[in-house]
Amino acid sequence: MKIANARVIVCSPGRNFVTLKLETADGLYGLGDATLNGRELAVASYLTEHVVPLLIGRDARRIEDIWQFFYKGAYWRRGPVTMSAIAAVDTALWDLKGKALNVPVYQLLGGASREAVRVYGHASGESIEDTLAAVGRYRDRGYTAIRAQCAVPGMAKTYGIGRTDAYEPAERGALVESVWDTSRYLAIVPVLFERLRREFGPDVQLLHDVHHRLTPIEAARLGHALEPYHLFWMEDPTPAENQESFRLIRQHTSTPLAVGEVFNSIHDCRLLIQEQLIDYIRTTVVHAGGISHLRKIASLAELHSVRTGSHGATDLSPVCMAAALHFDLSVHNFGIQEYMPHSTDTDRVFPHAYTFAEGMMHPGDAPGLGVDIDESLAVTFPYERAYLPVARLTDGTMHDW
Numbered sequence: 001m002k003i004a005n006a007r008v009i010v011c012s013p014g015r016n017f018v019t020l021k022l023e024t025a026d027g028l029y030g031l032g033d034a035t036l037n038g039r040e041l042a043v044a045s046y047l048t049e050h051v052v053p054l055l056i057g058r059d060a061r062r063i064e065d066i067w068q069f070f071y072k073g074a075y076w077r078r079g080p081v082t083m084s085a086i087a088a089v090d091t092a093l094w095d096l097k098g099k100a101l102n103v104p105v106y107q108l109l110g111g112a113s114r115e116a117v118r119v120y121g122h123a124s125g126e127s128i129e130d131t132l133a134a135v136g137r138y139r140d141r142g143y144t145a146i147r148a149q150c151a152v153p154g155m156a157k158t159y160g161i162g163r164t165d166a167y168e169p170a171e172r173g174a175l176v177e178s179v180w181d182t183s184r185y186l187a188i189v190p191v192l193f194e195r196l197r198r199e200f201g202p203d204v205q206l207l208h209d210v211h212h213r214l215t216p217i218e219a220a221r222l223g224h225a226l227e228p229y230h231l232f233w234m235e236d237p238t239p240a241e242n243q244e245s246f247r248l249i250r251q252h253t254s255t256p257l258a259v260g261e262v263f264n265s266i267h268d269c270r271l272l273i274q275e276q277l278i279d280y281i282r283t284t285v286v287h288a289g290g291i292s293h294l295r296k297i298a299s300l301a302e303l304h305s306v307r308t309g310s311h312g313a314t315d316l317s318p319v320c321m322a323a324a325l326h327f328d329l330s331v332h333n334f335g336i337q338e339y340m341p342h343s344t345d346t347d348r349v350f351p352h353a354y355t356f357a358e359g360m361m362h363p364g365d366a367p368g369l370g371v372d373i374d375e376s377l378a379v380t381f382p383y384e385r386a387y388l389p390v391a392r393l394t395d396g397t398m399h400d401w
């Protein structure tokens, strides 16, 4: 099982993806997602220039050792570029091991802890009425957990509001700048959830993403205001570099909290987990060092009654989605998985075994991850520069988007 070849494939079937393909001397191959939205080529270059040359000739069966080699061996620690590159290697090695042993990856991770994985979808609208209608459409498609975001009156563009039901975060072409007004946002969100509960009753699980835009005391106020509507979670209430700031939010509200899609290491969430300042940890395979590292985060979380709720937006490729589903099916303290279906072109480039039915997903039983890449189709979709939008306050000050 020596690694004979390693290649980085960059393609853009509707949006940009970076994929690592590892080939062994005995003719097997494994895939890993290395997509970092808006910074794709940095990870591609890190892999091509610094990782691939060190991979050739290594024993592909030694997943943990290779992980430690790239983590400790770089000397420089952590960061989204490094950890996405390590994640791609790790994911591809799990894929390879599953194929070599002819079992789906979740069997290597301890087997299934559940029959299928509950996912949540993204409903959004320009108004409260539109958002209610979008939630209804998700419910009709079988979703039992739905994230709801609605535009803030007077603000031209708000995070999370899709042109269609599907929300696509990155924009090709010119970088988009939006304006942010906290008071208007804080005024509308409780009204939205009051309406949603009234309309859809107690059974549907409702989620909301604050997307890092509040201060701790503002987040505390919002969480408190949302308590009567029993959210499944309030996500990323503030930027979480300062883990201690969650003590303040926690003291003021019993609305469950989810954090971690931008984290890339267990050290980013250690205090949040150990002090039980959050309820769900949202680190994902591609941005947090792969399946191996995510399992360590999940094990720490399990000790402190924190469940997983991995990021699953469309900027995570089907390779990452497949890996996430194997992880979700196996870990005991799974909570929920985010799911935004990819475009038809993306699904054609990455044929996969995972399936969705009645709000639940399953990774399938194909050996390895159960996802492939059609390279001849991928080359017909070359990379296109795209960036995430940025936000400024009404006086022009840069703010979190």
Ligand code: GCO
Residues within 6 Å of the ligand: 037, 169, 209, 211, 261, 311, 312, 313, 314, 315, 338, 388
């Ligand atoms: C989510 C996220 C995304 C991110 C996007 C950035 O909860 O799904 O917040 O919408 O903004 O993945 O690339």
Ligand code: MG
Residues within 6 Å of the ligand: 209, 211, 235, 236, 261
């Ligand atoms: Mg989010």
